[in-house]
Amino acid sequence: MKSRLFRTIAIIVFIPLCLSFQGLSTVYSQPDSLIGVQPLLDRGAQTLQSLIPPSIRPLFLAQEIEQLLQELEGHPPDWTQLRHADITEQSERLFQLNRQRDEIRTKKKALLQQPVAFIWAGILRQYLPEYQGFSVALGPELTTTSWGIVRFKPIDLPDYLVTIPAPTEREQLLARQQQGEQIEIILVCIGRLIPDESIIYAFSHEGHQEGMILPVVSVQRLLYFLKAP
Numbered sequence: 001m002k003s004r005l006f007r008t009i010a011i012i013v014f015i016p017l018c019l020s021f022q023g024l025s026t027v028y029s030q031p032d033s034l035i036g037v038q039p040l041l042d043r044g045a046q047t048l049q050s051l052i053p054p055s056i057r058p059l060f061l062a063q064e065i066e067q068l069l070q071e072l073e074g075h076p077p078d079w080t081q082l083r084h085a086d087i088t089e090q091s092e093r094l095f096q097l098n099r100q101r102d103e104i105r106t107k108k109k110a111l112l113q114q115p116v117a118f119i120w121a122g123i124l125r126q127y128l129p130e131y132q133g134f135s136v137a138l139g140p141e142l143t144t145t146s147w148g149i150v151r152f153k154p155i156d157l158p159d160y161l162v163t164i165p166a167p168t169e170r171e172q173l174l175a176r177q178q179q180g181e182q183i184e185i186i187l188v189c190i191g192r193l194i195p196d197e198s199i200i201y202a203f204s205h206e207g208h209q210e211g212m213i214l215p216v217v218s219v220q221r222l223l224y225f226l227k228a229p
Helices: 022-028 062-073 087-105 109-113 167-178
Strands: 037-041 116-128 133-140 142-144 149-151 153-155 162-164 184-193 199-203 211-226
Touching (some): 037 133, 062 087, 062 109, 062 142, 062 199, 087 199, 109 184, 116 162, 116 167, 116 211
Parallel strands (some): 037 211, 149 211, 153 211
Antiparallel strands (some): 116 133, 116 184, 142 149
């Protein structure tokens, strides 16, 4: 089960950018001011896992996320015991669970320091001639796992998100937009779980109050990939 909530990012400055792929080396060496301004890459038939350095742990699939949670947390919470008709009591139970697990997690510094990569969804918005690229609207991906619904919570996202396609591709994308097509992209966020409150347990406000897990990641790099039609 997946759902998305998009927001548009305003663009107010011009920053030139080299568009070469070059094994992602240029992408990873960008200064902080350029993190949100990146080329639009076409992964072809390659998996996302194969396109990030081996030192970065992919958390794209449910089983990849579950494996990390197993290593960090040991076992899922008992959602039945946490749920309560009184919202105040339910909030208190969640608060106590989160504090207990935060304390235990401080002993697993190596795991918390490991770089991870996760996915958010994006769509191309306004074309920006000064960039020869597009502003990006983005929203979370919800992944159903055996632990509960996982929704990554990025922090330290740059204020300006712009993706720049190759010149030959740019005209095709503009033509598709003019025909009213919504062009989807995949946003790969790379960073580290924050030291404190790195995993938040909550309940979804939609549906039947399903258990929700929110890993909180400080984002340090972004990669944009055109989503296959």
